[in-house]
Amino acid sequence: MTIPLLQLGTVGLLRDASVQLVGLGLAAAVVATGWTVLYRRRTTRPLPPGSGAFLGVSTVAAWMFVEIVLRGSLVGSLPYEHHGSAIYGVAGLSLGGVVGAVGRPLGDRIACVVYGIERLVAERDVARLLRSARVLTVVTVSDSVSDTEGYSPASNKTKRALAGAQFRLPSRLSEDELIDRLETRIVADYDVDHASVTFDDGAVASLSVGRRRSSLGPTLPPDTVAVGIRADPAGDASPGDAVEIWETGPDATRLVARGRLRASSEERATVVVDRDDAARFDPTTRYRLVTPSETPSDHYRLTSLLRDVEETTIAVSVADDDDLLGEFVGWLPGSALAIERDDEVLVLPDDRVTLQSDDIVFLVGLPSAFAERLNISEARTVAV
Template sequence: MVEVAAFVDLLRSTVIVVVGTGLLAALAGLLTAASYRWATTRAPPAGVGTIVGLSTVTGYLSYRLVESRAFFEGVPLDHQFSAGFVLATLFVGGTVATAGGRLGDRIACEVTAIPRIDGDGEAVASVRAARLAVSIELPDVIDDADGYRPVDPALRRAIAGSTVRLPHGLTAEQRRDRLERHLECEYGVGYAAVVLDDDGSLERVFVGQQSSGLGSMLPPGTAAVAIRADCSPDASLGDPIEIWSTGDRIRLVTTGRLRTTAGSVATVIVERDRVGDLSPEHRYRVVTRPDESTDGYAFASTLRRVDETVVTLSVDPEGPLAGEFVGWLPGRVLLVHRDGEFHPLPADNETLQAADELWVLARPDHLTESDLTSAPI
């Protein structure tokens, strides 16, 4: 009777542990699938809930084994009962973790109002049979976008000749937007432009990288330096400044322009040969100079976040621009250089003349569609 009672107690403990670890695995699979669906709005990868649930069960069994050197008191680790306990625990944990992952996905879809698309069934089979998805093959040659840094050749080769699937029935503008967003998100390019024919077929693809850092925004002969400084409260981006030393000997170190401030650190733009006069160990005082501030740096910062860029166009006597109005050009003409003089923001009815140099703010693909050659600034 004593042995029977001991066996019953052992069996009860085994059932409790198996059920408990199964619930733990189900909870882990549920939370994993729900979190993935909520964060990405996509269905979790197949088996991810099962793997996480089994990992949780394995972790618990390993902890119990390390703590007591056995799963149950009086039962050796190499006993058949211990082996059966491990197999049963893993089987139950994997099964309920799979179910928990599916339940968590459904719960996340209901809570966040994400529609679930069934990959099987008659409707999907009909769509596939009708070939309603449009396959677009990218050109074998990917061009560089004017006004942007060139993309790595290996990345261009990866883009060239690839196939993109789009829904059927999209307009030409929607198709262009989908393709551009696909290139920017899938391949990590800073800018992508797609040129379509009149019938909606793909003609050319332009890609480029956005310039990073301050190098592309610095005037010639200048450098950007971070210093410890007390800035004037009314100082703003692009203001002309004076940098004064502090301490017993107060003197004017140099002049420049303010780029940005972050607490007690200021980034200033100074002449390149004066960089050595500024030390990171010293603290300076930044004072705005009695001069007109400029919005050029703010404009350059904004320009780096949009698709438009500034390019130059030359008016050839035999080219398509000679004799045309400024307003005919795509984008916005910022400056016309003519006979040694600069004419900012010309009127739309200004007639272009041979040998004019133009600075135009426009999207590179709009210039390409208009058959205009350009050079980056």
């Protein structure tokens, strides 16, 4: 029986099919290797077994699907329902799976070399051997996971997943390095933006986690609202600058409100205005933003910086029987931004200023420093 491909007298088809299979194999290898590198870089873990072969087969299958839809054939003019196309498809998918499986360990080695990631296989019997040789140490998180003051609370699902979780870490690390490695792992593996771990006698004494506030609400001044409008932003305006919102038309031009620009994108802008001015805007009207001649405010810039760093801002109240009563501001953890005392606000107080009863002091610093030195509880912390 003559091979179907040869029935068509197509030595050229065999040559074309071979070239295409080589190209598909290279494409599958590149995709599997690239995804492995990205996965290792993002998670510091190897791509799960079998994923490389899946990526290789998926790459070949996607290319074949596009060829059938666009041209109605896989090789030259050979119909896709022909026996030769079936042989070509099986060969291509098999080749994709093989090169994808090879691309996974190759990509993992490349990622470890490029990004300086230590490759350590520690599963089942190997893990027990490493622990017995004191190469690995198992760190178990406490059953109670709390919220970090100054951050938005993490979800209950995340805290339940963290409670009692075990992490295998190198035993050669010092306690500070162990804490840093553990906090990094928790932030990378769980849905949190900050983790604070404290150790006691070599074991995890407490763990607090939190998420950064991403909404506008907590950063708006009192009695103001954020409004989205159709507008032409001023060319020299940047987020945080004071702007005037003008309504322009064929008959009249009038000033609608004054506020501050928070964000702009093409024909849309978000401005912060007084609460009473929010009702003046019409969703169907297009406005023009003008930057007045005044010094731009740094409030938005400071808020943006605080939202992107580990430091957070909290407000602590001082009671009559509090241990903070009479404490120097310079001895507090972090930096004191202001003290609210009766009807007076002391901005950037001197280090020698002492705290009095009923004071509210606003601090910026690391949550771990607040927890360690202030022993802050919900009863003492005021919402900011």
